[in-house]
Amino acid sequence: MKDIIIDGKKISVKEETTILDAAKELNIEIPALCHRPTVEAYGACRLCVVDVNDGRKTRMVTSCNYPIRKSIEVNTQSERVRKTRGMLLEMMLSRWPNVDVIKQFAAEYKVTKPRFIHPLVDYSSNACILCGLCVNACSEIMWEDIIGFAGRGESRRVVMPFEKHYDACVGCSTCANICPTGAIKMIDDPNQPADSKRIMKYGSKIADEMVLMDEEQCDMRGVGTAHLAQIMNDYDLFPTCNYKFGSHKDAGGLHSDVFKQKYITQGLPDGCWLGCSMSCAKTVEGYELKTGPYKGDKVLIDGPEYETIAGCGANMGIFNPEFVLEANFYCDTYGIDTISFGTGMAFAMECYENGILNKERTGGMEFNFGNEEVGLEALHQMGRGEGFGVIVGQGIRRMKQIFAEKFDLTKKQIKFMQDIGMEAKGMEYSEYVTKESLAMQGGYGLALKGAQHDEAWLIFMDMVNNQIPTFEDKAEALHYFPMFRTWFGLMGLCKLPWNDVEPADNAETDEPAKVPGHVEGYVNFFSAMTGKEIDKHELILQSERVYNFQRVFNYRLGFGTREHDSIPYRSAGPVTIEEYESRAERYDKQLVEKWDYDIKGKTSEEKRDYLRKMREADYQKLCDAVYKRRGWNENGIPTIQKMKELKMDLPEVLAVLKKNN
Amino acid sequence: MKKLTPDQIEIIQDKRINELRKYKASLMVCAGTGCVSAGSLTLKELLDNKLKKKGLQDKYLVVPTGCNGFCAQGPILVIQPQGIFYQKVSSEDITDIIESLENGTYVERLLYKDKESEISIPKMENIKFFGKQKLIALRNKGIINPENIDDSIARGAYLSLAKVLHQMTQEEIIEEVKKSELRGRGGGGFLTGLKWEVSYKTGKDRNKTPYIICNADEGDPGAFMDRSIVEADPHAVIEGMTIGARAIGASEGFVYIRKEYPLALKRLRIAIKQAKDYGLLGENILNSGFNFETHIHRGAGAFVCGESTALIASIGGKAGEPIASYIYPAETGFRNNPTIVNNVETWANIPVIIEKGADWFASIGSIEGSKKSTGTKVFSLVGDIENTGLVEVPMGITLREIIYDIGGGIPNGRDFKAIQTGGPSGGCLPKIHLDLRIDFDTLTEAGSMMGSGGLIVMDDKTCMVDIAKYFIDFLKDESCGKCTPCREGLINLSNILTRITKGEGKENDIELMKEIAETMELASLCALGQTAANPVLSTIKYFRDEYEAHIKDKKCPAGVCKELIKYKINDNCTGCTICAKNCPVDAISGKPKEMHFIDQAKCIKCDICNEVCNFEAITVE
Numbered sequence A: 001m002k003d004i005i006i007d008g009k010k011i012s013v014k015e016e017t018t019i020l021d022a023a024k025e026l027n028i029e030i031p032a033l034c035h036r037p038t039v040e041a042y043g044a045c046r047l048c049v050v051d052v053n054d055g056r057k058t059r060m061v062t063s064c065n066y067p068i069r070k071s072i073e074v075n076t077q078s079e080r081v082r083k084t085r086g087m088l089l090e091m092m093l094s095r096w097p098n099v100d101v102i103k104q105f106a107a108e109y110k111v112t113k114p115r116f117i118h119p120l121v122d123y124s125s126n127a128c129i130l131c132g133l134c135v136n137a138c139s140e141i142m143w144e145d146i147i148g149f150a151g152r153g154e155s156r157r158v159v160m161p162f163e164k165h166y167d168a169c170v171g172c173s174t175c176a177n178i179c180p181t182g183a184i185k186m187i188d189d190p191n192q193p194a195d196s197k198r199i200m201k202y203g204s205k206i207a208d209e210m211v212l213m214d215e216e217q218c219d220m221r222g223v224g225t226a227h228l229a230q231i232m233n234d235y236d237l238f239p240t241c242n243y244k245f246g247s248h249k250d251a252g253g254l255h256s257d258v259f260k261q262k263y264i265t266q267g268l269p270d271g272c273w274l275g276c277s278m279s280c281a282k283t284v285e286g287y288e289l290k291t292g293p294y295k296g297d298k299v300l301i302d303g304p305e306y307e308t309i310a311g312c313g314a315n316m317g318i319f320n321p322e323f324v325l326e327a328n329f330y331c332d333t334y335g336i337d338t339i340s341f342g343t344g345m346a347f348a349m350e351c352y353e354n355g356i357l358n359k360e361r362t363g364g365m366e367f368n369f370g371n372e373e374v375g376l377e378a379l380h381q382m383g384r385g386e387g388f389g390v391i392v393g394q395g396i397r398r399m400k401q402i403f404a405e406k407f408d409l410t411k412k413q414i415k416f417m418q419d420i421g422m423e424a425k426g427m428e429y430s431e432y433v434t435k436e437s438l439a440m441q442g443g444y445g446l447a448l449k450g451a452q453h454d455e456a457w458l459i460f461m462d463m464v465n466n467q468i469p470t471f472e473d474k475a476e477a478l479h480y481f482p483m484f485r486t487w488f489g490l491m492g493l494c495k496l497p498w499n500d501v502e503p504a505d506n507a508e509t510d511e512p513a514k515v516p517g518h519v520e521g522y523v524n525f526f527s528a529m530t531g532k533e534i535d536k537h538e539l540i541l542q543s544e545r546v547y548n549f550q551r552v553f554n555y556r557l558g559f560g561t562r563e564h565d566s567i568p569y570r571s572a573g574p575v576t577i578e579e580y581e582s583r584a585e586r587y588d589k590q591l592v593e594k595w596d597y598d599i600k601g602k603t604s605e606e607k608r609d610y611l612r613k614m615r616e617a618d619y620q621k622l623c624d625a626v627y628k629r630r631g632w633n634e635n636g637i638p639t640i641q642k643m644k645e646l647k648m649d650l651p652e653v654l655a656v657l658k659k660n661n
Numbered sequence B: 001m002k003k004l005t006p007d008q009i010e011i012i013q014d015k016r017i018n019e020l021r022k023y024k025a026s027l028m029v030c031a032g033t034g035c036v037s038a039g040s041l042t043l044k045e046l047l048d049n050k051l052k053k054k055g056l057q058d059k060y061l062v063v064p065t066g067c068n069g070f071c072a073q074g075p076i077l078v079i080q081p082q083g084i085f086y087q088k089v090s091s092e093d094i095t096d097i098i099e100s101l102e103n104g105t106y107v108e109r110l111l112y113k114d115k116e117s118e119i120s121i122p123k124m125e126n127i128k129f130f131g132k133q134k135l136i137a138l139r140n141k142g143i144i145n146p147e148n149i150d151d152s153i154a155r156g157a158y159l160s161l162a163k164v165l166h167q168m169t170q171e172e173i174i175e176e177v178k179k180s181e182l183r184g185r186g187g188g189g190f191l192t193g194l195k196w197e198v199s200y201k202t203g204k205d206r207n208k209t210p211y212i213i214c215n216a217d218e219g220d221p222g223a224f225m226d227r228s229i230v231e232a233d234p235h236a237v238i239e240g241m242t243i244g245a246r247a248i249g250a251s252e253g254f255v256y257i258r259k260e261y262p263l264a265l266k267r268l269r270i271a272i273k274q275a276k277d278y279g280l281l282g283e284n285i286l287n288s289g290f291n292f293e294t295h296i297h298r299g300a301g302a303f304v305c306g307e308s309t310a311l312i313a314s315i316g317g318k319a320g321e322p323i324a325s326y327i328y329p330a331e332t333g334f335r336n337n338p339t340i341v342n343n344v345e346t347w348a349n350i351p352v353i354i355e356k357g358a359d360w361f362a363s364i365g366s367i368e369g370s371k372k373s374t375g376t377k378v379f380s381l382v383g384d385i386e387n388t389g390l391v392e393v394p395m396g397i398t399l400r401e402i403i404y405d406i407g408g409g410i411p412n413g414r415d416f417k418a419i420q421t422g423g424p425s426g427g428c429l430p431k432i433h434l435d436l437r438i439d440f441d442t443l444t445e446a447g448s449m450m451g452s453g454g455l456i457v458m459d460d461k462t463c464m465v466d467i468a469k470y471f472i473d474f475l476k477d478e479s480c481g482k483c484t485p486c487r488e489g490l491i492n493l494s495n496i497l498t499r500i501t502k503g504e505g506k507e508n509d510i511e512l513m514k515e516i517a518e519t520m521e522l523a524s525l526c527a528l529g530q531t532a533a534n535p536v537l538s539t540i541k542y543f544r545d546e547y548e549a550h551i552k553d554k555k556c557p558a559g560v561c562k563e564l565i566k567y568k569i570n571d572n573c574t575g576c577t578i579c580a581k582n583c584p585v586d587a588i589s590g591k592p593k594e595m596h597f598i599d600q601a602k603c604i605k606c607d608i609c610n611e612v613c614n615f616e617a618i619t620v621e
């Protein structure tokens, strides 16, 4: 901390704070034409000059980029400072006499009629005043560098390359938004929104949050979703060895730091579409492959994402980042989903370690957890369509079937496969351990398409912050969030900017988990895009219509009932003694406190079985509560009444429902 | 090629010296840019051929050298070791030159003639232009073939590098440079050793590898010091940089050189390759374990790119704009690592400081008082001066010595009016300052500056308002335009000066310009803008009456500003009609043998009548 004096007022600020920021804290206004908090100080307009005395001499500096490192005394209003600003404004006013910002500042400095005639005078009220904000915003906020300055001295001007319209401009309007004079106009918005200004307002709000807060919040621009690996491991949620555990001593090998420092190149965000200010995708360049058809080639790898790191890493008992990268590359190349691959392999590995598989059955491969060589060989087999890899490649539901049919298994073994095969509705689980969050078990089990967390991610609300203690609370969350998140799908929008960056004041709102500030943004976005005013309730309703329709659709195809909402027990609690004992303290405590179970003298086996009974019953109760909240019958089928309320009582829908109701 | 060890440098040195001794004389043909354009390369070829034809090729060696310095008299040929200086040599002179070599005489007509005494001076050392010079940075100019590394080694190159690598610690090198009190020759005059120390310490503290940059941008109009050094002795620069790299712990460096210097670029490329082949650059230099690579970055020729932060941005592929920051490149420069930017001449001084010691260096120059300028400075001397060319003089020499002793005074019998020092944003100093000592601080106090060493001499036919306008216009075009005071200040100054030179000056223009100048000085982002008003301020300070004549009397006393002058015919007119015949717009009328008359409405002030009149009958007022 440094103690400084500004205009006679004392203040203590962190080292490297700029004078402009320090003055702001003291409510001292300094004119700063070319500065915004979202872009790096450019130092072009020079209006923000102040006098600084460091005890030895006084010099004039620009306050927007002068870092405080000593105990200095600042004068923001000395005579020569005012005179200098006045002359700067006089020169600017002579060149751009009708630009509002300049007129306003000039008036504050009593400059109304310049004493000289400027040879380049521009009478437009939207003239470009060369502040550089647009150029820097395009580069720093959007990482695009579409516009830049051309020409020196008096011919300096803002242009696109070769002064032609440049197709690569993503039309994000960041530049138009930040321009203090309105010099930049969006001439062609291919989406033809009803009210582009309103869209710009909310869009730039997110962009500003990204620039100002992302690094401290999720660092999506820096490392993308990879940042989750460490958090999940810290909270015992990082799936390890087929979801047996939620953390591992070697998990540090898969932390985002490792990827960032050693592998991710360019340090540039790489958006799914060009205008994204979050741009969380990452790239590893020049990675030399060690296996497979491209062995020895240096390749570019897209990612890795969190799910890939967990699935093609910890869940297979592997903590080597290079394995993750290699698997990532080949999954992408062969067209294989990294989650299904990781979770499927984890299942096969656990089967192998429990005698359901053996070397003979796998075609000679030792399918132990942590076997990197086998991990990649199975992947290449999948790609080539041969060997045991083909069986793994068909997914867990088929594997269970094939193993039971082909191999001579005991009933117990078949039951075990049901317990540990992490799939629901035939889809492999994505990479979170849900054992301690009932709501999240519902999040996976009740999702329409299968075990995916994209309908709801409730672990923190439920397990960490205990915000939804009752079944009704959980059911409410399992109504609201799936509907809200479905809406992104309906609109073709990415969900990440909703809560992977949050407004600075989010924690102070009534429902931080919903990120109300951003919900408001989406409501406005819809209204501005379509010209049809909606509110946040209508937004949920839009989803509910589709969501219920989809449920009916599932039902028509023979899914969509309680039976299909069931989950493997591994996702609700410890299947094995090893699992139970690894977290015995936690489970013992729950047995005693939640279920009044007398654990004295009980074996782990007895305790595990009791816990299982309780948790499985809870899951069914959760289903009851959720069905009720969603307006479905006790078998999980939407009621005709509900479809009527939603105005989704289409004849085809009714025909399906009437058969049963 | 085998990489050298330190002892092997000395072996090469001895070998080359012995080789050269076998020749009876070396014919040093200047192959600097000036002489090359005057045909010196052809001359060299013809000399070679002729010697071969006569079977004398083992007796006389023809050496293409860097700029000799006396460019106005090129092509230059110097016979060494005798030191015979021939000027304006052409192919017709070759036979005579060889003959005189054989006879031990010289070719009288090619010798330099002293202006006053009209006596021919055969020996270079006796010519005043060279007499007062002291060569450190240019120690090898005109005596080595810059494209042959062995020639440089014969003159001691790379021995200092061997010394720092094997006998000195990093701290000792920095200490030595600090003790020499060498100040940067690129304009700012910052203490080089101090800068190195900052980079060295920052690199160590932050665990970052520093970079080395040689600034060979040289954008000042009319300046060619740095180009000449690179052309004449590229190894001096490379050795200096490598020593600097060793001192601060850099492993990579850049030479930023403008594209308009093809010859310098070529010689630098050759030199880097030769140094690499000898293991004097690259990995494990001189078997010391120290690695240093240097790359060439070609600048596109913007003046502002010579400014260190703009230069670093430009090397990094960004627009060549200075970066607004109170953090300096020595701490946070290229790729955010500590970066040393030094001027070509600064680098060229380093090996000599190491070789002869800091004390020796610090004893040369302007060394009284607390503000010292040690060593020498290279200047390019141009304008209204007899001997234009490149000179290296000890700091502290007076302007008078440079202009009259070295420069040979003002040609055509005219009077000295002013000297512009410090490049475009330097100042113009008048007669009263002729005895001013040339060093960093004295020049700044007088309202000018050292800059990188351009000296432009002006005679009494120069209009100071017009000169100020010339420099302001140059700067207006070269300002990057990023910051308001420099961009707008220069546009407005230029506009006001244009008005004044057109006779449209207003009463308070001088005060208004001073106000603009003050804002530029205080508020500009980089040194270009901070000093850009110097040409105006210094001319107002020393030649205010000329401004007033333009503004109040609407007259240009020097007769330069076209809008303010009139051509008239006076009583001397004999009616010879020659002017009327030559006037391109038929503005002159009159009968033969009668007085002629100029129609002011038609006259375009081309000055042709004045030039053709044999009777001084044309008056300009």
Ligand SMILES: Cc1cc2nc3c(=O)[nH]c(=O)nc-3n(C[C@H](O)[C@H](O)[C@H](O)COP(=O)(O)O)c2cc1C
Binding pocket: B183, B184, B185, B186, B187, B188, B189, B190, B192, B215, B216, B217, B218, B219, B220, B303, B304, B305, B306, B307, B308, B309, B341, B342, B343, B344, B346, B347, B452, B526, B527, B528
């Ligand atoms: C507009 C401008 C142009 C400059 N041009 C040059 C140049 O051409 N060569 C140079 O060495 N320094 C130039 N400089 C000075 C550099 O910024 C820097 O101070 C210098 O290269 C440092 O080296 P030195 O300490 O050895 O002088 C220029 C500075 C300014 C403001």
Ligand code: SF4
Binding pocket: A137, A138, A139, A142, A144, A145, A146, A147, A168, A169, A170, A171, A172, A173, A174, A175, A176
């Ligand atoms: S619209 Fe976006 S991408 Fe295009 S120039 Fe402006 S900021 Fe850059």
Ligand code: SF4
Binding pocket: A127, A128, A129, A130, A131, A132, A133, A134, A135, A158, A175, A178, A179, A180, A181, A182, A183, A184
């Ligand atoms: S277009 Fe607008 S934002 Fe860009 S430099 Fe000009 S005034 Fe500034």
Ligand code: SF4
Binding pocket: B304, B321, B322, B478, B479, B480, B481, B482, B483, B484, B486, B487, B524, B525, B526, B527, B528, B529, B530
């Ligand atoms: S002072 Fe001039 S050259 Fe320097 S940054 Fe400002 S506009 Fe550019």
Ligand code: FES
Binding pocket: A031, A032, A033, A034, A035, A042, A043, A044, A045, A046, A047, A048, A049, A062, A063, A064, A065
């Ligand atoms: S706001 Fe500081 S220079 Fe423009």
Ligand code: FES
Binding pocket: B030, B031, B032, B033, B034, B035, B036, B066, B067, B068, B069, B070, B071, B072, B074, B075, B076
């Ligand atoms: S170029 Fe030959 S003397 Fe300068």
